[in-house]
Amino acid sequence: MTVTRRWVLAGLLAGVSLPAGAEAPATSPLPRRRGAGAAALPAVGGAEPLVAAAKLGGAVGFVLADAETGEVLEAVAPDVALPPASVMKVLTAGFALDRLGPGHRFATRVLATGPLVGGVVQGDLVLAGGGDPVLDTDMLGDLAAALQARGVKGVTGRYLVWTGALPALERIDAEQPDFVGYNPAVGGLNLNFNRVYFEWKRAGKDWALSMDARAERFVPPVRMARVKVARRSLPVFTYEGRADAELWTVADEAMGKGGGRWLPVRHPWLYAGEVFQTLCAAQGLALPAPILAETAPVGAELARHDSPALESILRDMLFHSTNLTAEVSGLHASQAASLRGSARAMQEWARLRHGLGAHVVDHSGLGGAARVSAGDLVRLLVGLRDSALPGLLKNHGMRDAKGKKQPGHPVQVVAKTGTLNFTSALAGYILPPGGRRLAFAILSADVPRRAALAEVERERPPGGEAWVKRARNLQAQLIERWAGLYA
Incomplete structure (x- = not known):
């Protein structure tokens, strides 16, 4: 589904703290942008040809939203749940910062x-x-x-x-x-x-x-x-x-x-x-x-x-995508007796605090059974826009349609990548100079193709490198398009 009108995400009130056991609201009022009279950004559409040209098979879902208001500017399959791969570490970082505090050692x-x-x-x-x-x-x-x-x-x-x-x-x-x-x-x-x-x-x-x-x-x-x-x-x-x-x-x-x-x-x-x-x-x-x-x-x-302080540790985790750091941070934050229990605790935190419907199996995203939608990821990013998280994300850089970095580009992109076999994800913020901050998430996955791999093929699957390259090129094309529209 392509959304060409403004679609207001549920559960975007940043910093809302719900009592233990409370149900997450089905919808919530649109968060107000600080300052009076912020003009709405125009919604766009027409990205389907880019998705079709990537020839990824499986499914592709993405959302672009105004990070200050939560208004969705463009979306394709925003509610389709796909493996997030290492983008799960964004959720883990938010969970650990909330439960432990940025100064924890x-x-x-x-x-x-x-x-x-x-x-x-x-x-x-x-x-x-x-x-x-x-x-x-x-x-x-x-x-x-x-x-x-x-x-x-x-x-x-x-x-x-x-x-x-x-x-x-x-x-x-x-x-x-x-x-x-x-x-x-x-x-x-x-x-x-x-x-x-x-x-x-x-x-x-x-x-x-x-x-x-x-x-x-x-x-x-x-x-x-x-x-x-x-x-x-x-x-x-x-x-x-x-x-x-x-x-x-x-x-x-x-x-x-x-x-x-x-x-x-x-x-x-x-x-x-x-x-x-x-x-x-x-x-x-x-x-x-x-x-x-x-x-x-x-x-x-x-x-x-x-x-070092947790904030520094999480910055390195997001930069290097270190699985052990993610698991340790999540386990400490939950104080659960097992990884399964810890994953459920983080899943419940995400549901109650940010309205997410994600299925969490670990804190690193290494487990292929995890599922989250692009809409949920953007809900999270909008909800954490004023936390320490945006400053911890890696400078992804603007890239051209072939995925090559464009040094000196005035638009900044800070984001987390995620890659598993036939799974590629990217989520973060687009920061136009003098413009309004945007939150985005792009998920691509061919789950049947991944499931068909033999164990000996999993480290370097046949066709995997070419597939990831096409997925990353699609990400670059979408971001370049959005930056051109909203910079």
Whole structure:
């Protein structure tokens, strides 16, 4: 359906807070633009030829609205629910900012359950995670150095690792291939986005292999993740998870002369625990093997690392589209006991606060079962127009009809992209110089084609690259058209 008259979106009152359990209104009054007598923008139509020329199959839905009033200026299939891919992170950012606040920080602590006597902890030493999604090896190295500065030389008890600040997930989405680094485990202690670096180099007729937890200053080797070369062509990787190790094989025919890639970690507590043990050993502090703590630790704080403020973390999440950060932020915001429960909590927040009818399955958009309409996304963007969110979105830039950036263009576009196999989404704001801010969402998906893919095809599906290029060209054409009309 193309809307050529003004279509007022439901539920656009920004900042409306409904009591727990209240039903979202079916409609709400049109929000007034600040300042008196703002003239209505003219509605447009006629985008169907652009959609047809893209030859995407499946379905395409988009909405363009005045971000200040919520008046829809153009729409095609605004109520068709499609996979949002990583555009779901816009909803997660709004949820986390609302529940936690932009200044929230995640703490990683080292605790002692007994007194420090002569440099020796009389009890257990505990590495206690606070769910920090951006904790890296250098930060753990600084914690180890802080222990050395405190004069800690040993421990009489155990070395415990606590991850109970968040529920433990072995992976975000069960349908993704085992080896993709963007689908790691999630828990209360996350290191290097729960990825380990696998590097290989040709050495005569064989290869030299290594696994490490590299950051900028520290590159400790990792023992709990191991890899062997297998004489085969496919599959490229196989994975076996054990209680004390993660075992990989890699096909020799895929290795070439050398290379490297991040592989996901499924036992993040063991990974972080081992890396911290190695870093402490470099500071002269020998720790026993890590043990997973079953209960929340109580003890004196010996060292602490606080993450950057949530606002900064979310800005990086939206820029780099980091799945682990999205899941951690959403889980913290909901305080739910499972990812399923957390997704439902965010879905209900979106319904009550912004009138959305979205179906949410996770916080990153990685799960292909999520559904949201372009109309719902624009409702959200209009509702969050005066929040911190617009300032956190990536500068997408104006692009020509072939998707090429146009440097120096006077119109700004800040937006979040989303891509899954045969799914492409873009949502954000168009900022004309001296004009009125516009909110938009464009969703394209060929769900049957995506569902027909075999598992081995999911990382690089046949025809997928060309399909995404056409979808992105359509996005560029629509935005260029809108900017020309309203700049």
